[in-house]
Amino acid sequence: MSTGTDRIRSRLLPNTAPWRSSRDFRLVWASGAVTMLGSIFTLTAIPLQIADATGSPLAVGAVGAVELVPTVLLGLYGGVLADRADRRTVALVTEIALAALSALLLVNALLGAPLLWPLYVAAGCAAALQGLQQPSLEAMVPRLVPHDQLVAAGVLLSLRWSVVGLAAPGIAGVVIATAGTAPAYLLDVATFLVSIGLLARVRRVPSERDAEAPPLHDLIEGARYAARRPELVGTYLVDLAATVFALPTALFPFLAVESDALWALGLLYSASAAGSLLAAAFSGWTERVHRHGRPVLFSAALVGVVMVAAALCSNIWALLLCLAAAGAAHWLGDTFRGAIWNESIPDRLRGRAAGLELLIGSAGPALGDIRAGGLAARYGIRAALRSGGLACVASTGVLAAALPALWRYDRRTDPQVAAVRAATSGLGEQGG
Structure with missing residues (x-):
């Protein structure tokens, strides 16, 4: 009976082999989960602060425009960088910079009258940093798990997004509604520190090609x-x-x-x-x-x-x-x-x-x-x-x-x- 049950379970449930076979994949997976949790708090807090300050839907919608251009432009360069540099280093340095941005947002939120312009600057800079970081994070995965586990690794990465994406927005809404935006930014900073610690333990993933061309x-x-x-x-x-x-x-x-x-x-x-x-x-x-x-x-x-x-x-x-x-x-x-x-x-x-x-x-x-x-x-x-x-x-x-x-x-x-x-x-x- 147990054999039949195990067979059914293996056919239905996600394959966790990448977790078991690769310590580095576990670290990258956990780092991403922690970062996503904190980032959702910030993504919820920024539009709310802008809405409170301006009362304008257009001002809130402008955040998307501020984020799109740097994401696209820096994302393309981030892809080039991922094929030239050590991918772990790129991910780690950009993660540190993102943590610094969240710390600045926390300082702004603690002011008696928070300023509006830092919210847009932080949103644009964060989009640029994520554009630089994301290609390196994605390009790391095929180097961290065996080739025959890549489908399973992709499933586990999407499962991470689904779990955090489902639970975090509701939690963020409750925290911000009851305690304000400053605790949301503080939590984001804390999660970045944990994520940085996890990424720092991942082995280097250097480029395997020369980078002499422009x-x-x-x-x-x-x-x-x-x-x-x-x-x-x-x-x-x-x-x-x-x-x-x-x-x-x-x-x-x-x-x-x-x-x-x-x-x-x-x-x-x-x-x-x-x-x-x-x-x-x-x-x-x-x-x-x-x-x-x-x-x-x-x-x-x-x-x-x-x-x-x-x-x-x-x-x-x-x-x-x-x-x-x-x-x-x-x-x-x-x-x-x-x-x-x-x-x-x-x-x-x-x-x-x-x-x-x-x-x-x-x-x-x-x-x-x-x-x-x-x-x-x-x-x-x-x-x-x-x-x-x-x-x-x-x-x-x-x-x-x-x-x-x-x-x-x-x-x-x-x-x-x-x-x-x-x-x-x-x-x-x-x-x-």
Whole structure:
């Protein structure tokens, strides 16, 4: 009986082998979880301080504009840096700088009359630092775990995001409402100190290539590499289609008002994380999938279908269920996109590929908010939801037809996967 139960559990529950096999992966995973927890407190506190100081929705929305440009520009350079420098060092130095920014926000919050401009400066600088840091963090993972555990490692990383993303916003809201913004910034500083201590214990992950060419040359080389692989281009474009057309975050406040359910606004924001968490919790089956391009396409189409269904929902609970289903589908696409990237991109190019991922990941939601807000203002909220869902399904179908390499991709026979596996054999065990 126990053997049968163990077999079922292994097929359903996430594979924790990367935790067991790599001490460094455990440290990076824990560092990220702690950092995310504190950062959510700061991300909740900054808009609240701006709203209290100005009373202007436009002033609050301007934070997104301040963050987008440095994230995109520094994210691209961060990808180049990740392929030139020691990735652990880049992650550690930027983490220290982020801690200093949170300390400055704490000092500002403790002033008798907190200043407004430091909030925007801190938001822009934090976005720039995260743009520099994120490619190195992502490019580290294939060097920390064995190649055959990369899918499992991606699942564990997404599970971390889902758990923290679901629980932290509610906790942050309660803390800020009862104690103010200063304790939120203090907690963020404390979590950064813990995270820095964890990252400092990770072994160095130096670049394996010469860095004599100008940075722009490296950036162009990375873009050309991606362009030569249509299955990679497909993963970027499918992700962009899903986030631009079917990520209606900007509509959540209006959906809550229209549904006469302001009490559910927080649930609307967390429904996607809840769906992601549920999908990740029963993700053992993902390691037995080899044609990764197909679930990438299916997941984007499913997101579109769910958004069309959401447009038809008048009941708030049905709407929340649709958003949770969309979150689960997004998780599925992200998991297999990450598997394609991690398993098939050479280490010397991995940082620049991560920079491109960051560019797409930042631009898509921002463009999606603009699209959804503009259409909702002209044609109504439900029309914005419905048209976005239909556009997502249609664009996914077009991409599947235009890029058959993504549909045919099979990790068992792909020559890029075989080359990366051979090149990285044994690297993941060094941190065990």
